[in-house]
Ligand SMILES: O=C(O)CCC(=O)C(=O)O
């Protein structure tokens with residue numbers, strides 16, 4: 001990733017920040033992830049800040065545009081498929097995300113480091129998205145998921161988009177779909193590159209369990225929140241290594 005003087009433009013009240021940088025710093029004593037990244041809002045098109053979109057390599061902007069439009073189609077299909085899998089109206093997740101739902105793409109570069117006892121590429125976290133679409137490095141492992149207290153490696157399957165459930169889908173599905181805790185461990189010798197695309201509702205949307213999943217036998221688990229409210233809670237917990245979803249449980 002090219003070094004560049006531009007740093008993040010960060011809006012604390014939403015998930016939205018754009019630009020080059022590494023970890024966002026909230027407190028002086030916070031450990032920092034061992035990572036460099038470029039974070040861009042890619043959809044809707046009027047939310048793009050093109051000053052952060054590199055012109056080199058040639059074709060980057062066109063390729064990212066094309067990639068975004070394909071991922072958007074994939075996301076729409078996934079939302080519909082997940083709704084059907086729960087016997088819900090096809091468009092219930094789409095509707096809760098709103099017409100101006102957001103996609104953000106983050107290019108991650110994890111430098112190698114011999115002191116694995118001192119650094120972590122991406123600390124344990126859940127994603128604050130509805131879903132996350134990940135293009136992992138083709139050669140270098142690093143992503144791990146936590147299950148029953150053990151870390152499991154995500155296998156490298158070339159040219160595959162890995163879909164992760166985010167906190168917002170856990171809330172909307174009243175806990176049926178669960179957002180997994182994951183992390184990226186640093187490699188001793190090789191750098192690792194990945195591209196993550198987060199799908200979010202618009203900042204003003206209210207998120208809550210969809211009606212069809214709340215009943216006397218399956219009571220509502222989560223309070224309703226706007227995405228703005230939820231983003232504030234998410235970042236507070238993210239930096240303390242906690243899970244935001246637990247604080248919006250009823
Ligand atoms: O780099 C990866 O494989 C995953 C990155 C990740 O978890 C994230 O960006 O939220």
Ligand SMILES: [Fe+2]
Pocket residue numbers: 125126127182
């Ligand atoms: Fe993540």
